[in-house]
Amino acid sequence: MPGLPTTYATTTLRDGVVSLGTRRFPHGELGPDTVVIKPDHLGICRADAKEIHGSRDVMADRGPLFGHELVGTVAFAGGRTGFRPGELVTLNPNITPTRTTGFAEYVLVRGTGKQLDQAVVRVPEPHIRDTPWMPEPFACIVHALDKLLDLTGLPALHGKRVGIIGAGCAGLMFAMYARHLGAPVAVFNRGEPRRAFARQQGILADHEIHPLTDAEAAAHRGGYDIVIVAPTIATTELLETAAGLAADGAVLFVYGGTRAGDTFPTGAADVDTIRRRERIESVTHQGKRLELSGAYGCFREDYEKGFRLHAEHPQDFPLEKLTSRRITPEEFPHRVMDIAAGRADFPGKVLIDVTARHSRAHS
């Protein structure tokens, strides 16, 4: 195929070890149902680290997530795909498992026209190459908060006090969107580095970010109508902290960190299924009635709404400011293994700049 190489660089994840190597380009797979994307920028997600570590349940309907946050250009589009070479696109990994890892020079996605229409999403922002941000994690947040409104029947969040556990990428984007929908927000984070990052980047004001231990303070206990749980791991202790923040009748919305079999309160509601199936269920915790809910994944429509929100309200959604570090593809294997092993931890988003030669801190 003209323009496509005979070999390409790609990563392999095997037994917790990530390695960068060269593979023969699979020209034989360039059929009418295949799109090939050449990424410009890739994001490291907490899910990537969990898959290296072996602490993530992989869903059969979408496959491993290792290497799913990316923005790039269509390098090949089969006749039935509806795409054209040269289009600026991103990936929705929640649609089909028939794709190769994004941590590569080329990514192959195969599916029916209907699947590809959801799995490959056009990016309407050409300048995303100069000031990159990752559309997938934002689309998941848009989807999740819209799902919360849908499940609770709320038209917006005006007058609702929103508490968020975790100032990781997810927690910060929840804060942006909840504020945009009219809610005052309070984000609680265990460690100081992510709290400092959120303040320094101007994403959260001083009064919006707190140590997790403050969740126990009288000023916060029982003070929130919606509590969003968005840490790496939703331990029973963290869910209890979230329940403590919740007012009677509040929504406890679990976004991240559950695994098959997890329950809350212990032995009661199946919190992992509630999250992955996007349900809402009433539970009682320490005499308090709570609506336990959650969300999982996203659709093309969520990406499109995310792009609109970012374009129309850039002040509300400073998504570029989430980037804390840019690294080269060569640095990626050891950096991501350090993150997975807990030897390194960066606030915000670490981006792999395929065009970069040296790592550099982002201001």
Ligand SMILES: NC(=O)c1ccc[n+]([C@@H]2O[C@H](COP(=O)([O-])OP(=O)(O)OC[C@H]3O[C@@H](n4cnc5c(N)ncnc54)[C@H](OP(=O)(O)O)[C@@H]3O)[C@@H](O)[C@H]2O)c1
């Ligand atoms: N539902 C979905 O569709 C969806 C989509 C994407 C991601 N997720 C999930 O969302 C979660 C957060 O992702 P992210 O991108 O925001 O990750 P991230 O940027 O790496 O942030 C991780 C957050 O978890 C906190 N944390 C980790 N372990 C903790 C513990 N034991 N106690 C208290 N806090 C703890 C960290 O706090 P410190 O600063 O104190 O370490 C940090 O705030 C992950 O579980 C991810 O899998 C869900």
